[in-house]
Amino acid sequence: MNQNFDIIIVGGGAAGFFTAINIVEKNPKLKVAILERGAEVLQKVRISGGGRCNVTHACFEPNELVKFYPRGEKELRGPFHQFCSGDTIEWFEKHGVELKIEEDGRMFPVSNSSQTIIDCFLKATQKLGISVLTGQAVQSIFKKENHWKIETQNENYLVGKLILATGSNPKIWEMLQQQGHAVVNPVPSLFTFNIKDARIAALPGVATPVSVKVKDTKLTSNGPLLITHWGMSGPAILKLSAWGARILHDKNYQFTIFVNWLNDVDTEEAEQLLKDLKQEHAKKTVAKKSPFEVNNRLWESLVLASNIPLETKWADLSKTQIQNLANQLTHAVFQVNGKSTFKDEFVTAGGIDLKEINFKTMESKLHENLYFAGEIVNIDAITGGFNFQNAWTSGFILANAI
Known part of the structure; x- marks a missing residue:
């Protein structure tokens, strides 16, 4: 001994x-x-x-x-x-x-x-x-x-x-x-979200500040979000995974998130901003350049997801298309299917x-x-x-x- x-x-x-x-x-x-x-x-x-x-x-x-x-x-x-x-x-x-x-x-x-x-x-x-x-x-x-x-x-x-x-x-x-x-x-805590979604499939490496919410919970977070080959990562997602470690485990890592790409702008405000842009940039092509602090490639992807063809001019946007785009910008719905360990x-x-x-x-x-x-x-x-x-x-x- x-x-x-x-x-x-x-x-x-x-x-x-x-x-x-x-x-x-x-x-x-x-x-x-x-x-x-x-x-x-x-x-x-x-x-x-x-x-x-x-x-x-x-x-x-x-x-x-x-x-x-x-x-x-x-x-x-x-x-x-x-x-x-x-x-x-x-x-x-x-x-x-x-x-x-x-x-x-x-x-x-x-x-x-x-x-x-x-x-x-x-x-x-x-x-x-x-x-x-x-x-x-x-x-x-x-x-x-x-x-x-x-x-x-x-x-x-x-x-x-x-x-x-x-x-x-x-x-x-x-x-x-x-x-x-x-x-x-x-x-587990601190993990990234596995998401297969056409809107982000071609955008790994794109990072942007967002706010994120997990559906049917009180879990919210904001900060930079990073799009990866398997889904989403970055501080906003990792924070959510830490605060939601128990809740997301109980959901077996199958849940829905809402992403606001404009961070703190709500859907109504976004709609108004888009209507103003329609007046201001009437002759310009919608998809060409992001009018917000959203990456251009991500913007183009969200425009397409709103059923707006790429060659559409601002002046030609219908009311429904503006509503769709406002929703994609401030309340984009993504299905999470599993997690990956962070580093x-x-x-x-x-x-x-x-x-x-x-x-x-x-x-x-x-x-x-x-x-x-x-x-x-x-x-x-x-x-x-x-x-x-x-x-x-x-x-x-x-x-x-x-």
Whole structure:
């Protein structure tokens, strides 16, 4: 039985490393080990943000930041007041990594390489004497008097405090259920929509700001939409998939969306604008050039979908054609048939029920000396550095508590 450690952290990812480093920096006497089931640590950090590691987001107001979390909005308010994006920037600067803000608010290391973050963590763990043990897949965890016993396939550990930072690992969730914890069943979040539709078939690569609504739900979202070979993607769609993770899962990913290509212009306003254009551009061809901030090829496709032949002049538009076009512009109906995972940044909605966690310490309310960091709990965010920020914040709070 290995009793060389005071604290064991299961999970060699972002949350596990950040937690370990912060614990030992605050209390150098503690002996801490990170157990990783794979042969490599920090794999998700390596591929995140297209290999650049989207460390956090330039949103510095805790009450604003929580709005990016479909699950965890209420619970993270307190934690973010203790450790927010600004603190993340400062922490990494202190550890020799400078971050930069991109136009959309995402923050990356100035080096543009996730390796910088990995090196920073590995250097810190070495300097602090934290043991990083790979190839240690946990087989069981149970409580022994006032200690935790952890069995891996080749070693048994006994520690005073156990921290789980295993992300979306069903095996660990199962072990926690055996310890009486409730786990919210995981479903995918952040996915793109599969749509076969003649209006967008020839337009992959076209991106435009829109507002989108899912029929028969309260789900709406706006932002850039990207047309792809298999349907629709981009921030507007990904946001919808995150906020609607449960609802869309229950619909088996078969549902109808309404797209407003003019963003906030309603159908009536659009009709009026088209009538004005009919006067103004009487001799011009309707399909030739988009009079709105809609891509020309998309405009042409919507004109055709409104039963307006390509050579039609503005002056010749009938009332019905104007109504059709106003509808296509502001209330285009698309059938979604399935989903595709977005890049490698696979995120699940689900995990330990938030009611069973003390968010002042990240400790389990059911078991003393059992703590959680990162995505193992039922918290997830839209894309843009927010899932990492949750890892940093939970790790920091946990380290403080310990």
